[in-house]
Amino acid sequence: MSKGDALRDRTAAAIVDSAAASLAERGRIVSMNEVARAAGVSRATLYRYFPNREALLRAMATTGVEELAARVADADLQGLPVDQAIARLVRGFIAVGSKYVALSAGQASTDDHPDVDALLTEPVRDLFRRGIADGVLRPGLAPELLTELLSGLVKAALGMVADGQLGAEEAAAGVVAVFLDGARAGTRSPEPARSSRAR
Amino acid sequence: MSKGDALRDRTAAAIVDSAAASLAERGRIVSMNEVARAAGVSRATLYRYFPNREALLRAMATTGVEELAARVADADLQGLPVDQAIARLVRGFIAVGSKYVALSAGQASTDDHPDVDALLTEPVRDLFRRGIADGVLRPGLAPELLTELLSGLVKAALGMVADGQLGAEEAAAGVVAVFLDGARAGTRSPEPARSSRAR
Amino acid sequence: MSKGDALRDRTAAAIVDSAAASLAERGRIVSMNEVARAAGVSRATLYRYFPNREALLRAMATTGVEELAARVADADLQGLPVDQAIARLVRGFIAVGSKYVALSAGQASTDDHPDVDALLTEPVRDLFRRGIADGVLRPGLAPELLTELLSGLVKAALGMVADGQLGAEEAAAGVVAVFLDGARAGTRSPEPARSSRAR
Amino acid sequence: MSKGDALRDRTAAAIVDSAAASLAERGRIVSMNEVARAAGVSRATLYRYFPNREALLRAMATTGVEELAARVADADLQGLPVDQAIARLVRGFIAVGSKYVALSAGQASTDDHPDVDALLTEPVRDLFRRGIADGVLRPGLAPELLTELLSGLVKAALGMVADGQLGAEEAAAGVVAVFLDGARAGTRSPEPARSSRAR
DNA sequence: TTATAAGCGAGACGGTACGTCGAGTCTTCTT
DNA sequence: AAGAAGACTCGACGTACCGTCTCGCTTATAA
Structure with a gap:
């Protein structure tokens, strides 16, 4: 179970990093769709990790x-x-x-x-x-x-x-x-x- | 014409003031609908004065x-x-x-x-x-x-x-x-x- | 009064003719604005003569x-x-x-x-x-x-x-x-x- | 894929049928909102199937x-x-x-x-x-x-x-x-x- | 080795806001 | 004093995004 959690954490961290990069690069207007795409992940997965935009932020x-x-x-x-x-x-x-x-x-x-x-x-x-x-x-x-x-x-x-x-x-x-x-x-x-x- | 312009300016100023108040009072999330209502004006008029949200800001x-x-x-x-x-x-x-x-x-x-x-x-x-x-x-x-x-x-x-x-x-x-x-x-x-x- | 009425009738007739022409020429989609402009009259006047689109038709x-x-x-x-x-x-x-x-x-x-x-x-x-x-x-x-x-x-x-x-x-x-x-x-x-x- | 398409077609057909009924019943003036409601579907979905009114017609x-x-x-x-x-x-x-x-x-x-x-x-x-x-x-x-x-x-x-x-x-x-x-x-x-x- | 569970991609859906546009009402200014 | 100019409200249209959901598929764990 520790392994699954580790993977989960790594994925979450990757999403956060990617989102931070997108958000830093482009001016504050980044749709969840773009965040997901930039993170190389589907929108559904993005929402699985972070139930809404605010949670991601x-x-x-x-x-x-x-x-x-x-x-x-x-x-x-x-x-x-x-x-x-x-x-x-x-x-x-x-x-x-x-x-x-x-x-x-x-x-x-x-x-x-x-x-x-x-x-x-x-x-x-x-x-x-x-x-x-x-x-x-x-x-x-x-x-x-x-x-x-x-x-x-x-x-x-x-x-x-x-x-x-x-x-x-x-x-x-x-x-x-x-x-x-x-x-x-x-x-x-x-x-x-x-x-x-x-x- | 100066009169019409004056009225226009006053209306615009009233909208801006009202919007500023709404925006200060409530946390950053104010729909154009609410801005219009708070300014005592219809949404159409709001958009007549400010073509989009960004223009209002x-x-x-x-x-x-x-x-x-x-x-x-x-x-x-x-x-x-x-x-x-x-x-x-x-x-x-x-x-x-x-x-x-x-x-x-x-x-x-x-x-x-x-x-x-x-x-x-x-x-x-x-x-x-x-x-x-x-x-x-x-x-x-x-x-x-x-x-x-x-x-x-x-x-x-x-x-x-x-x-x-x-x-x-x-x-x-x-x-x-x-x-x-x-x-x-x-x-x-x-x-x-x-x-x-x-x- | 007969004179005023005559003028009124003539204006109304001119609007109707112009509207008919516009409506025949362009495909069914003619705004009241265009009708008024084509008739060389202000929109307010158009509405004075015909209280709404249906009345004009x-x-x-x-x-x-x-x-x-x-x-x-x-x-x-x-x-x-x-x-x-x-x-x-x-x-x-x-x-x-x-x-x-x-x-x-x-x-x-x-x-x-x-x-x-x-x-x-x-x-x-x-x-x-x-x-x-x-x-x-x-x-x-x-x-x-x-x-x-x-x-x-x-x-x-x-x-x-x-x-x-x-x-x-x-x-x-x-x-x-x-x-x-x-x-x-x-x-x-x-x-x-x-x-x-x-x- | 045939299944998704079939569902899609069925939904589209249902919308078309419902719209036809609404449009037949009421006199030509049916808003897209009403069409959507009558079809038991949201307006967004209606537009997803038919990008505009003309496409629906x-x-x-x-x-x-x-x-x-x-x-x-x-x-x-x-x-x-x-x-x-x-x-x-x-x-x-x-x-x-x-x-x-x-x-x-x-x-x-x-x-x-x-x-x-x-x-x-x-x-x-x-x-x-x-x-x-x-x-x-x-x-x-x-x-x-x-x-x-x-x-x-x-x-x-x-x-x-x-x-x-x-x-x-x-x-x-x-x-x-x-x-x-x-x-x-x-x-x-x-x-x-x-x-x-x-x- | 296989069954089972879990995560994932794809994408439809409802809801809401945005920005546009036309219809009809009303006020104000002009002649 | 009547008509022109035009501002205003209402509501529909079409677009985009958010958050939820279901459906298959794959993969990794468990028997």
Whole structure:
């Protein structure tokens, strides 16, 4: 039975990947028919795996979240200084972006997802809490707000990457630079030298 | 003829407003039938004004953009210090947000809009150019990147406002604080006192 | 007032004529818009004269009927032998045919038309009754049946005339020949010489 | 595959039958929605079988023609004396009439139908040619004209049958009587005794 | 090795929304 | 003050997509 399940999972994953690719490539308008065809599978099978469009989107979201969560877990955020942890996090977000961008466009509601909270939002929030407690981040901004704002920065950067206006590395660097130190000129900017090669 | 046109414009504006309200209230799924009914008009008339759904969304986008552009023009961005201009800009964005949020959710493509570029993006980019030239903003970040990142921050903040997690003022203050000075604690903390007094 | 009425009548007649022409020329599918345009009048005016499409068709029918009725009245059917009266009648029908064909195609219901009955059907039926009474027509066929059958023959002949397969004279002669004497060869062949000289 | 096709054909036939019934019962104005409902099928399915209204009408025409053609083929026209063959033909036409009447009202164009020519018009024309050659029909009337005139008679009779003014048998008898021997009183009318019971 | 179960492709079906178009009503402006 | 211009509602038409279903077929597991 484990074998059947494995096959099932692999098929589902293939469908999700293919759908993510189709959805990233073409502009948000992808019919279930096209998704099925692109995945090399019949429409009936597609519906067997995902009972409706929303479920497919949700699965894509979950996949992206899990992929991201794996990176987050690997990243040993607790073991790093907060600023470096954030940088690593952002790089991870943007690397996984190709899937994340489809969702960030509002296709999937990301509501009703315990995963996304448990796996992503919470660790990030913890990171921010730690940063504030450590005195690395300033105390005036709520962790929840910081989480959302960072997410917004990442989405914007992903949009530019998807449009080919920016490489993933530059995008990540820009996000980190702005998020940590802001756009204002000042004394504490050795980092920007690393992050300013926007075409 | 001016009268007929005026009536026409008013009707169109009423439809756009009603559609924006419907679309903000209900989650992204609003049929043309409902839009028409909510606007107190028949479906045929709706289609007389906007040949298809996309045109309606585009009109909503344009309306939002123009409203925003009016604010931007009023704001006398050139006459202010760059940081204050940015703060004013962000407050304007968030104030108009209720319309902007529907569009930012990805409903309208915002592509093929000369308006949005001419009226919004360009002034903002100019502002950033001026800031870099003045030495107020650091030179390492391209104006295009800053524009997108600021837009991302605003969208994120708008999402929180729409969810009721945050007031418009706090949201604007948070966006400005992070965008200008970043989340990192540091020597520049006296300045945020001007702009980031979240509740 | 007689002047206004005269104008009114003339306009109505012009619309009817134009509509008949449009309807004869193009195949049965003529929108009220096209009718109005062809008549050189606005759609509103068209509707002022004829409250709906059916009224227009009915007016066309009535016009044709009146034209026909005028011929019928002129033809002095009572003063002629029945067979000659029938021949004259058929020629009249076919001569007026261009209008009659549009109606015979089923556009107008011809129901609820007192005119058509009073002006056409009744005289024809009377003619048949006289023929039966005179012994010119055989008694076994009801006048109503004969009326319908003759109408059917005329419509068929009109169709061929409209298609250019037949001239009006030959068509009329054929209808009269078949209606009076049938298609069977027989002893009455000398008579057809008078009425059935098809090309 | 034969099974699927058979099912398909049966469904199509059911739709055609139902549509013919609806169209015969109600006066020419039957929406596709009603057709679908009457056929116990959804509108989408109706359109799946017949891409548009005209195709449905055409299918009804073809069905009627084929049904008629089957009768014609069964009737062994060649093996009968021409007058008896004509009588049989007319009875066949009128029997099938309920479908034929909808089409004869001008709903379907009957153009672009090779079938109708090959299956119906041609045999009838052949019959007339044989009749003329045999001396049973008189030579002065072209077969094409006779074909059309007979068709006109049949349509007229069908109209009366549909209106309930006449039974099918009487109608057929009247048509045959008039078509073969005309309405004129004369020596050769033993038949009318059989055919004159118009109400 | 065969039977049985499960997944799969194919595709019909109902439902719903979209965008188009014609019919008929009504208001407003003009002459 | 009547008629022209034209906006509006209603509803049908034809198209497309979604989600459900059944039907055979194949394949892999089980006896």
